[in-house]
Amino acid sequence: MVDKRVGCDVCGKSFHSRKRLEQHTRSTHTTVNKNNVIKAVKKPFKISNKLIAVIAAGALIAIVGSIATYYARDHAAALTIDGIGCNPMEQAVFHIHAHLDIIINGVYFLVPSQVGIPSNCFYWLHTHDESGIVHIEAPMHKDFTLGQFFDIWGKKLSNDQIFNYVAGVNNPLNVYVNGTKVPDGTNYRDIKLNAHDEIAIVYGSQPSTVPTSYTFPEGT
Template identity: 40%
Template structure:
């Protein structure tokens, strides 16, 4: 039999199957750690790509929503058709009273720059009161200004009866003016006239809010909660017969 070659301890350690168990375990652990690092690296790359894709998709979605007007909520003025800046002029009849409620309330409301709603708004719910005096005589503010009973539609600015109470019932918080209401009523109003009544050397037109005279354009008067608004036109003796109201006896619930 041929003699076997002599192997040193170092020769035996060079053979994989001859490595001690501890070194084999260390090598396996190192390979597993390397594999984990590689998997984590690939995961980070995929995550970054995914985030980039979401960012691009989000940007495109925002553009699409913006183009479709999706950014407007139900409560926005633009969505409800109620202007953020109310009109400060009043257009309508330049005749003498009586001034009944318009036969076409929807057209009058549109002229005031306001929408006809399917129901009274609840976000802003306040009331003001209007008195009108012409040549010392009270003029009736009619019922159903801003209300179309046939179509079952209603303006956020309207009257229910002849008490002079103006209801402001809006789906958004907004300013409303006397000019808007007078336009809905279709009675022309400016600093120099009320309907057919025009100011001259002996006749004046004065607007009062809570008993205090307001200078300038009466159509620009804003309607505040429980404001008492009065319009007085006439000669000095005629106007002197009218006690300027400072307030209104509000019924319970208004």
């Protein structure tokens, strides 16, 4: 009889029968299977590595987020408004003053002190007292407007409204600059703040007189 030997693909050993070879493969080369098993075990390990990476990324995002929140809260005052910055120091390159009167149904509304001066900086438009003097103190020569001052103040001003007072037929809203009524069609928000301007915003019933000028402190 011809010896029909069969060889092992793994180690090259030859066997008398296929059954023998199969036995050999099972008993001798189980390491192959074990490796496969190990590989199979490694797979979920790799997934868990990915999981760790995802968790780490999530933690990083959370940390960055909380830092950003902290930074935003701490530096909220530094946000620009209408392109107007808020600097830790008062700016002196451009320093002029205008005066603002707000007359609601004949009664003067006090413009508060510290408008545009949050805890840690100075907006280029601000007030230092209740005189109605608006300080324009900017790092460059530039036109600034009444609307910008109201935006920094956080109050509403349009041609139809000041604060919560809405203009109507019986409650007109007019603005006077140095005693001259601003013509219809002019956007009140665009009124330029010039040095020593006296700006009077008049809502509702007319006062007996509208201020035409303001006596600024000497040297200001």
